[in-house]
Every structure is written in structure tokens, then in C-alpha cells.
Amino acid sequence: MAFLSQSQSDDDPYTFTCSLDNVRNLSNILKAIHFKDHAACFATTNGLKVTVENAKCLQANAFIQAGIFQEFNIQEESVIFRINLTVLLDCLTIFGASAVPATPTALKMCYRGYGHPLTLFLEEGGVVTVCKIHTQEPEETLDFDFCSTNVVNKIILQSEGLKEAFSELDMTSEFLQITMSPAKPYFRLSTFGNAGSAHLDYPKDSDLIEAFHCTETQTNRYKISLLKPSTKALALSCKVSIRTDNRGFLSLQYMVRNEDGQICFVEYYCCPDEEVQDAES
Template sequence: MSLSTQQSDEDGQHVLSLRVDNARNVAMVLKAIHFKDRELATFCASENGLKVTVEDAKCVQANAFIQSNIFQEYYMQEDTATFKINLSVLLECLTIFGSNPMGGATPALKMSYGGYGSPLLLMLEESGVVTDCSIKTLEPDEMLDFNFCSANVVNKIIMKSDCLKDAFQELDMTSEVIEILLSPDKPYFRLSTFGHAGSAYSDFPKDSDMVESFQCTQTQSTRYKLCLLKPSIKALMQSSKVSIRTDNRGFLSLQYMIRNEDGQISFVEYYCAPDEEYDEDG
């Protein structure tokens, strides 16, 4: 019996209950924020959908936004539901049938959460085979607040991701930092690294066909630890567009637009603090 035809008598007992016909659409977005093994992620469910957050080194935060309209069924009994879960284990469950099934079959997913202290229950079905999973949930910690608001944004660029993908392949990843230069004047947008083989940089003219929007009000040259931004490359590789923003403190926001197999759109956003060592050295 498929998940879509099974009885939903117990759904009313759950704080959160959802169903999606293609579990890979959910797994793809979550993989984009998967930093490391045994990683814990904080889930916040609301009537708008799921927000999944991971943090690393208290300097970088990644958020995946999966809108409720991506799911065939989405039910919330309360305004919000928040819990922490092992993201690595969740991804293993979501991909239990493999990422490239034979015959083009897609695994359906039903997920439910009963509230504080309850496990996250998953039921996956593919070609008549059903697998049940139960994942322990934890009480969420207080999340970092980067205080990144639109009112303080001084520079913003929206561009096609292909251009940035090529640039990251050319930069020297042995560098400890990456320098991002944004300016209303030339070179407009520059990425620089300082690795074992010397300095390398890529420039992006504001009138390029790859740049959809260029709004830079002041010149900023800020360095960020490359090890903190490397995980965002996974989201970049899956995305079609990227929004790059910096605020008046030099904090960085990278927002990626990701289109799934069914053409639906989700977003992944990274926040990163400037490299303090570089700031202190001037």
C-alpha cells in the first residue's frame, strides 16, 4: 500500500506530519548544509515549511528552507515545533534506497513528530517496499544570532551560479582565507586566495551577462576563513542562482536558490563572520 493511500488517523496526534512523493527532493537540500559526520541540526517547523540550521565554530551558520508547498501533505497542529536531530542519521534514512534507483523509481516519504521528547518517525516506500525509521530527537540549543538585517546591508550582488562555480575551481584552496572585494568601482567584485603557489584572484564585471543585479554602495575588502566557506560549495554546485550580501560589519550572507527534480525551488543560506585575526592585523 502506498503512503498516499494509507490511513492518517494518527496524524492528528502529531505536532508535525508531512508527506512528499520524492524523498530525494528533501535529501538534496539537506545535503547542501551537511558539514561533517555525526552533525546535529536544529529543525524548526512552521506553517510555512521547514527551516533546518547547522553551525560550525560559532563563526558560520547554514540554513536550509524547504517550503511547505513542496510537500504533497503538510500538517502542523501547533504554530511551531523545534527539535535537534543527528543530520547524518537522517540523511542515511532518506537515502536508504540509494540516490539513483533502478527503473526511475522515486522513494516516497512520510514524516511525523509527536512533540517534545518524541522521536522523529520516517516511513519510506519505493516500489512496494516500505521501511520505517525512528530517530531520537534532542532539546535544541540557543542558535547563534548573526543580527544580519536588510537595513544594514551595504553591498548585494545576484548572479548565476555557473560563474561562481568556475571561479572556485580556479582559486587556490590551500589558502587559509578568501578575500572578497565588493566595490561600486572597478574591479567591482573580486575573489582572492593566498595559497602555497602564490596569490590568485577572479574578477566579475558588473555588466556581465552572468550578473543579474549589482547594488554596491561602498568599497569593502574582507577576509573569511576558507575552511568555513568550503562547505557552502556543496550548495553552490546544486544551485542556479546565488545572492551575495555584506553588511556594515563585513558579515557575509550567501543565499543559494536550488531547484529540485520536480522544478520546485528551495533556498540555502550561509552566514559567515569575518576573520578576526585579519581584522586585528589591519
């Protein structure tokens, strides 16, 4: 890290800088939301939030708290820019995406502000690579207006339970139907694919369920094509919080433990399928 610590002189007016001893702690979490090329980056004193959206129906957020970084400095209340996430990940893994933790790649990331590129200094084994990535005008991100006061059902379960469900259910189905209820079936996942209907039920006292707070029976359908990107986050996670609000909007919050044992979060918001609801009503 010697070069990285010297890579910024006192005269450089960076509005945002951060550094990591192990770049995989950032690249792995960003891969979990990489289903579109572009992302919006928001830096505040709390840390870094990276947002990816699709078709105004799906939003994914990766939260990397400031404490994860060895250095995290921000000179303004908030710094916002849009970036090509595919290019950013290519740069972060420029030394290879080896899973061997013996030689971690160190990272220093610097941003001067609006109109300037995002500069990455990557160092591994004394070799330093400098990457400059063009930033773009930030676009307004969707506001799903998903607030905890409107949440009617919430279940926290070990990720293994959901991984098992996705492997057993028929993914040729167009929809995943989720039922959450204070009474039986409590928590049910259903698909309607080429091989017919499939249902997977979890009793509320299941060993996989860590918390069960359901106040009313809700059944909503969500396009599997929208939910599939979230399986990247599921694969990395140890726990997942599944919440629905009074409109049937779905929040999947994944707790991810990085290689240093620190906790990050990835959250997916998904709209219910309106056509199905209209047809049923």
C-alpha cells in the same frame, strides 16, 4: 503512497506531519548543509528550516517551503527539535541514492512533539520501511543579526561564475578575500596560497551578474575552511546572492531547483576573520 496515507490514524496526536512523493527533493537539499552531524529543525506553517552551525562562525540554513510538500500539517505555531542529520540522511536514502528518477521513494514524516522520536515512513515499489530517529533538546542557534537594512553590498550571479572561481583560485590559501565596490574592481575574489596571490575580477556588466547593488567599497577575508562546506550548495544551485552588511558579515544565498522544478533556498552566514581585520586596522 497508499500505505503512507493510511499510516496515521485520526487518533495519533502528531504535532507535525509532512509527505513527499519524491524523497530526493528533501535529501538533496539537506546534503547541501551536511557538514556537521547535528542540526536544528524548525517547522512553521511556512515550511521547514534546518540549521547547521560550526564554531560560532558559520551557520547554514536550508529552507523547504510548505508548498514543496504534498502534505504539510502543523498543529502548533512552531515545532522545534534537534536531530542527528547524518542518521536522518542515511534513513532518507535507505533505498539507495540512485539518480535515476524512474522509481522515486515516497516519504511521510511524523513527529508527536517534545521527547518523541521523528518517525519516517519510506515507500518504494510497494516496499515500506519505518525509521524512528531520537530527537534531542534543541539548542539555541546563533543569531547573526543579519538584516536587509544593514546590507551595504549585494550581487546576484549565476552559480556557474562562482563554480568557475572556486576551481581557478588557490584553495591552499587560508583565506578568501572578497572585494565588493561601486567602482573598479567591482567584484574581486582573491586567494593567497602556496603558489602566490590569485585574483579573479568580475565587471559589473558581466553576463554572469544578474544584479549589482554596491554602495561602498568593502574588502573582507573569510576562512576558506568555513566557506568550503557551502560548495555543496553551490554545486546544486542555479543562482547565488552574495551580500555583506556593515560589519562585513557574509551571506551566501543559493537558489536550488529540485527535480520537480520547484525552488528551495540554502543560506550560509559567515563571520569575517577578526584577526586579519585587527591586524590591518
